[in-house]
Amino acid sequence: MTVLAHGVGQRIDLPIPLGLALYGGGFAILISFAVLLLFWRTPRLGDATSGRPVPAGLQRFADSSRVRAALQALALLCAAFVLAVALFGPRDIPKNLAPWALYVTFWVGLVPASLLLGPVWRVLNPLRLLARALPGRGRAAERLPALGLWPGAVSLFAFVWLELVPRDRAQPTVVAGFLIGYAVVHLAAAWWFGDGWFAHGDGFEVYSTLLGRLSVWGRRDDGRLVLRSPLSNAMAIPAERGLAAVVVVLLGSTAFDGLTRTSWWQSGPGAADDLLSGTLGLLAMTALVAALYNAGTRLSARMGRLRGIPFPRLFAATVVPIALGYTIAHYFSLFVLDGQTTWILASNPFGVAGIDLFGTYGNVVDLTAVGPDAIALVQVGAVVTGHVVGVTLAHERALRLAPKAPASDQLPLVLVMIVFTIGGLGLLFGF
Template identity: 70%
Template sequence: MTVLAHGVGSRTDLPIPIGFALYGAGAAILASFAVLLLFWRSPHLGGPDAGRPLPAGLQRLLDSSGVRRGLQAVALLIAAFVVTAALAGPEETSRNLGPWVLFVTFWVGLVPVSLLLGPVWRVVNPLRLLHRLLRPLGPDAPGAAQLPALGLWPAAGALTVFVWLELVHPDRTEPVTVAVFLLGYAAVQLACAQWFGEGWFARGDGFEAYSTLIARLSPWGRRSDGRLVLRNPLANALATPSRPGLSALVMVLLGSTAFDGLTRTVWWQTGPGSANDWFSGTVGLLLSIALVSGLYVLGTRLSGRLAGQEQGVQPARYAATVIPIALGYTVAHYFSLLMLDGQTTWILISNPFGTDGVDLFGTYGNRVDLTAVSADVIALVQVGAIITGHVVGVILAHERALLSARRARASDQLPLVLVMVVFTLGGLGLLFGF
């Protein structure tokens, strides 16, 4: 089954026996929960200062302002090139580099890069370089004192705007739409940074916050003293600072991938989404985010009540445990898109402006190789990513419960585990259009 999705391109899903996948996934979550209660009776993952420090020389190189400014300059040149190609290249989406770079190579590729290398966009973010160049032209960050209270809420809002563009906007595949979005996004981010200071990007840039969130499951981390360390990715996730808006950021990722799956169901295509307009898509996206958020808040607060803990802090306390679930959904929904349609970027880069006779790297005449990844591999990655993400989420939630109360009764954690089971079954069902 081939379905248009994700701004540009298509995705191919294998129609495996959905009943087997659903029952197996639910059983895996519950079985892992039972094993944890029996054999994981004390914290195992270490604290926020766990890990093996990197050599001091390597850390100085990685933290060098010169290296970072150089990488940001390269990223800025690439971004300017993509915007120029979007505006001056061919009008047809299939031949214009801009949409493919934004929606596939950058947005999807940011996931594996952040998993392998850590929060790379925080290091190479070209907006940080532009801000440093523009900073002397305005006041000295008069709103900096307000920034901590905002937490990650601005980033959650920025990410919502992008997924709305990717999944809802009727003209999202138009190259000019991509160029206008990139220029408008940069202008808004730079204006906010002028007011709040450079710290704004960590809290207000949706892409930087997204990369940093995914990087919480990488082996690269920092101790409280700033030292770079290699450590267990699960310990890295639990060391995520509990900032306002962290839960919202994770819920935007979960809700948007849920909505993406929903739009491919017959029910949506013949019902609420039949008009294929921005209004029904906007309502559907917001309701999907609200639904997963409501289930998560309900599960965490019920778990807190059973454990005799303050309910209001539970969603923030367990937000980091949902990161692997969000990652699992993201991998399941975007893996085939990156591996198949991601080839288009490397085809078009040979002739970014559609000039007759130009073929810089000898790839312009190539076609997307749909056999590069088999349907069996796609299905295994999709199902495996969702199940693995939820199992890891259960492990992190159990460890968090132990750290919070030094005990782990089944009744205390059961509401949150049941919510994770619902997320698993719902995610698989929507993934395969069930």
């Protein structure tokens, strides 16, 4: 099945037997929960004080302000280059580097980079470098903690809307407008709220930081850089206001992406392919995910007679692996296949006749780089694994909050995760 998706490029996905994927995925969640009830009866994961400290030299390198400034300057040069190509490069989308660099190499590449290196965009973010040059910033810094991660959720929603809804999203001028607008908005916010804005309001940094919590790199409460289990890292995610909203936006956007590839959408609400239907569809899927998640967590809290505890926020960290699984499933083939286009066009970014810097400009995308069977296995494996890890983290969180509560209190959230699994796989394969 080949459909246009994700701003630019095509996805080539061969579904495995749908019934096996759907019922097998749901069954895997139930079996995982049963095993946890039998063999995981006390908290076992580390917290924000755990981990093996890295060598002092590596700590100094990671925390060096000069190193960070140099990396941010390099990222700024790359961003400026992409902007220049968007403004002055070829007008033909397949020949313009900018949309491929933004929607594929950067947005999708942020996932493996963060999983391997931790919250990498916090270190590379070029807007942090520009913000330090703003005079008189931080006038309302004391108001920022009250906002939590809600600004980051809004920022992420704005980007996924751009990526999934407008018909002209891959036009180089649209990409240029987004890059300029994004920089202006966040620099203005950084001037008002101070440097702490980016950790709360920059959607890309919030996203990378959450994904980085599933890496082996962590920080103890005293700031020491440590190596520890990704599961322990995930449990150490602060339950900030707006964390659940960020996770819901990520899940809702991938759900909408799957919905747009169903025959029902393409012949029904999405037939007009306009802004209104796309926007309403994205809002509806995000609202549906939010309703299911809130119902599951709040019902679990009520069954456990735990009142006054913000369950949606406390359990949001357990949904991060699920969001990651959906992201890998939806973007894997795009990154491996269409991601080649970025490097092909980088050999002649401005489309000047006779220029071929790396000798790749005449190349075409190698569709044999990964087979359809491998794509299908990665998709199903990512979704199911994400949910199994999510159930594990939710069980650990429940044991920490109410160690003497009956296991049945967790059932509403587990059932929601099963619904997410079956629904996510169904939408992924255009059911």
